[in-house]
Amino acid sequence: MTKKMIASKVKFYESIDCFSKTKIFVLGDLMVDKYIYGKVSRISPEAPVPVVEVTNEKTMPGGAGNVANNIAALGGEVFLSGTVGTDNLGKELIAELSNQGINIEGIFEDDSRPTTLKTRIIAHHQQVVRCDWENRSHLSLSINKKILNYLKNIISKVDCIIISDYGKGVVNPFLLSKIISLTHAYSKVIIVDPKVEHFLRYRKVTIVTPNLVEAMAGMHWHRISSEKDIEELGKKILKKLNCLAVLITLGEKGMILFQYSFAGSKLQITKIPTAAKEVYDVTGAGDTVVGVLSLGIASGLDIHDSAYLANYAAGIVVGKLGTATVTTQELKETIISRGVYFK
Ligand SMILES: Nc1ncnc2c1ncn2[C@@H]1O[C@H](COP(=O)(O)OP(=O)(O)OP(=O)(O)O)[C@@H](O)[C@H]1O
Ligand SMILES: [Mg+2]
Structure with missing residues (x-):
């Protein structure tokens, strides 16, 4: 890492101390991730499937709930919006999010769908099966309006808006277009963790953070055979969506940032290797990326440095089991150990 690579308004390390002053609005698909662990020692007499003897189980917030958890774990104030069903699972999810200090007034009950639940059964560190309970239809107009009214009430005090789109129906064309207009009217930064179905509807957001598969599918690309192709793809997304930056996450290869400099229209491409x-x-690493990216920007870092910070955080989170979060202490230790310099 060279001095040239890190250049910010505020010092990189110090920005982490500002996380606790940030206010982030997160809208998206809330879900519950359930893990059932067990052992297999026989095949079922009923069908040719393994019998899992359950030893342990745990549940945690997933999707937009995991984005919110990641921000809250780093001290940011989160205003979370989305829906749950009218079931007990939804009430438990809201209680858990509230326990983490997340503002839950923007979460609404929707009697037309269950709380989204993904249950993974894992035996000997291998996933045996995953069962999903979900209804992916679009939200009703009345719930769209409730979410919009909630955002209108708080938008002036939030620093950044995140859309965490898992394609489960909360992020629908009507709501998305209203939110994008609102963020422009209030000059707020809006970051979208996209899903393929809505890709072209994210026009004029500040940043999109697709992984490579989403980036390709969103632009109807079927093949990438070189780094040059990835660069071409990033440039195309930036142009097509007319946003300030595109951050494509590349799993074990880290991430690549495409942005136009504020000063002019010069395109900058930054390759950031995994930390x-x-x-x-690696589950949920993308949620950590979008959460920390928003915290960095809300704390005064530029997009480039915020992407570095997000990459450090993702590097920590993939070293933990399950849908996990990162602490400010861990982030600071990583920065120190990497010898990051300031301008
Ligand atoms: N196998 C890996 N090895 C090292 N770093 C990884 C690995 N997988 C992910 N990361 C880190 O996490 C970041 C985000 O990962 P990824 O590209 O898998 O996002 P994603 O597909 O959106 O994740 P998800 O949707 O599961 O949350 C990467 O940019 C990288 O920093
Ligand atoms: Mg993702």
């Missing part, structure tokens, strides 16, 4: 030392579980 991971050990990799145990």
